[in-house]
Amino acid sequence: MSSTDKNNSVDVQDFIDSRPVSRYQWMILGLCFLVTAIDGLDTAAVGFIAPALRDEWGLTPAQLNPVLGASLLGLMLGAFIAGPLADRFGRKTILLVSVLFFGGWSLASCASQDVFSLTIMRFLTGLGLGGAMPNAITLTSEYCPQRRRSLMVTTMFCGFTLGSALGGVVAAQMVPAFGWRSVLFLGGVLPLLCLPFLYVFLPESVRFLVQRSAPAARISAILQRLSGQPLPSNVSFDIHDGIGESSPRQSPIRQILSGSHRAGTLLLWSSFFMSLLIIYMMTSWLPILVKDTGLSLSQAARVSAMFQVGGTLGAIFLGGAMDRFNPFRVLVCAYIAGAFSLMLIALFHDQFTLLVLGVFSMGFCISGSQVGANALAAGFYPTAMRATGVSWAHGVGRIGAVLGTLGGGWMLGMGMGFSGVFTLLMVPAVLASAAIFLMSLRYSRSQAQPSLAVH
Template sequence: MQTAGSIQAQMVGRSGVVATLALCFIIALLEGVDNQSMGVAAPFVARHFGFSPAQMGLAFSIGSLGLLPGAMLGGRLADRLGRKPVLIYSVVVFGIFSIMTAHIWDANSLIFSRFMTGLGLGAAMPNLIALVSEIVPDRLRRTAVSFMYCGIPLGGAIASAIGALSVEGGQWRHVFYVGGFAPLILVPLLIFLLPESRNFLASTVQKEGRIRPAAISTVLFGERRTVLTIALWVTFFFTLSILFFLMNWLPSLLVRQGIKPAQVGVIQVLFNVGGAVGAMGFGWLMDRTRAWMVVLCTYVGIVVALVVLSQSGALGMIYLGAALAGLFLIGAQSILYGLSAVYYPIVMRGTGSGSAVAVGRFGSFFGPFAAGELLAMGFAPPLLIGAAVPLIVIALISTLVVVKRPVVKN
């Protein structure tokens, strides 16, 4: 006898695959706008309200801190309620509070609005990963996740372009309006066009209509997953620490060095366009060649990019360093999201990938916050960027541990 879940699963055809990939890509695009919006507007927000570097560092970090419980809660609820409803609620939350960021009145209102925006953004990502990885054949899972994820750097490029065109004239709120109203407009399309994961519907154990996911400890550490989970957590933490440090602080650091805001906008666009290429390219390679070679080249590339950025004074070299940093850092994050989708079984994938994303989000809090404190202590920007190199080496070693593990089939 067929269950209701199995019947619904069979109803998801090619149109469902296209709708899932397209809608998840658009959500990732809008998440990229929100991720980058604070970094784009930061120099102008600080000037408008008279915020100190320490206050801005806290504002950067509190948004990232909101991502942590959001990712863990969003992933867990995805295994209980389904990927689609949790994703829709997440989109509503980050849309509303992005708009609120445009109407802050002091440091406390800024901190609250960024925390809540981060909560919604964090809850969305595990569901995006689960939906796109479960809608395609096993051999294309990492490619599908990478396709979805390349929307994030493209969204960052859009935020940078909006910033370059508007914030110089004092209209820094525009980037938050785009990042807020667009997700809310998308919600009806998600309700009517986005199918639930067919593999989730077919694989979830149900009793009296209620889904019973495995205990969190079993998901993360059962069936010999302890080393895998810890290695994923370590590499997510350090990779996202460096990525969010650059995403949030690079514009302000460049302005401090005397680079014009319009040139900073170009640098951010290069960073994000490079990231889009890296996100798609490295994910595609992970499905078609030896994973450890892709990982090694990616993290070595990050080190090269950081060295170029920390040692460059000429504008052309800064442009190059930013493009390389986006290519390899965002490419590395795309690889990690793809990995989190292939090492946990379907019925616990939301919890497993959500925990890794949550730990990474803690890293995205730690990186900007630590940078703000070091800058307040008088550290020079080049020294700050160069100090990230040892953290990347740790992330490389941990990722190599992960890719030696066998993947789980859908």
């Protein structure tokens, strides 16, 4: 089907689908990759500096809990706030504000002198982090051809897992030399340095511009950069995307919780909740759990980094598989494999090689599946509600992240052993798989239906 018909009407998604991926689209993906990489480094920073923070301030696991949980609470609230704002004011605008917010407060947090002040600073940092990530996902997805959307979105999101892994490497080198504050300083300076480049080179979502009836000349200019060819004059634009019906005049929050989207929204929330519970418990407590087995701090950091490395490779592999096969089935199988990886860690954590293999596999399957779920959510919602749908899924997921982080401290405080922690985590992995399976029964054969136009 041609993207431009005899009446000079251009379907934006058909226009993108009918052309090879351009350098302009790769630039957008690269800029969003950069944002998520810095987001990942900043989000994981406290987990990697937690052992040094515990030793310097003489903290118990229970006393560390507020510091570890504060940024996650901010991430949750930031996601809930940023999604509806992005569907109203634009993905780029809210993304830039979010980057400025988390960079500034991360820089301020390196001056904290006690648990209370560090907790407040990390909460404020989390508000910005919570708004940046979902909007980077949404913006990237809206410039992807459907045939490569899952792979491109998961590749972009690999910035987060690579940034988190870099946080472990950076912490292992910087904390002994400069102290734990240096990691937070780096997490504040990097986003502020990137902000001017994002402002100049990152475009607003062309699909958002169509949905908001932006001037046709502005939309044409972006599409010409995508194709490298001029468009006809007096052209009009429309979009067909997502699953089910949508209306730009209705609240996006109401839309994701009503009609054909309600069941999918609730099941996505369940999956995000369960998988982020596992991921953030590991991000926050895995270095301490591994160190308590008798390994050194540097060994614990390297083993923990394997979780992020596995997540990066898993995201790319699963993203490609989702574009080739039924994406629901791919994620179901991956979550089940993740549950078996957790069992491997629980049974053989005293053998270093098997511990490394198990942590890598857990990251590949569970963290990789969560990245794939981001692509699934971005494709599930139409443009009018996409930022809200993706952001609110992240917001609900952050509730699981907070509970996972606090639960890790509680389990350690109760004396639960290494094996017990990982055996218990098999339950949310299986439940995440079940949620995606139920979603597949409802939506595997759904087709995109909505249409919006601008002249």
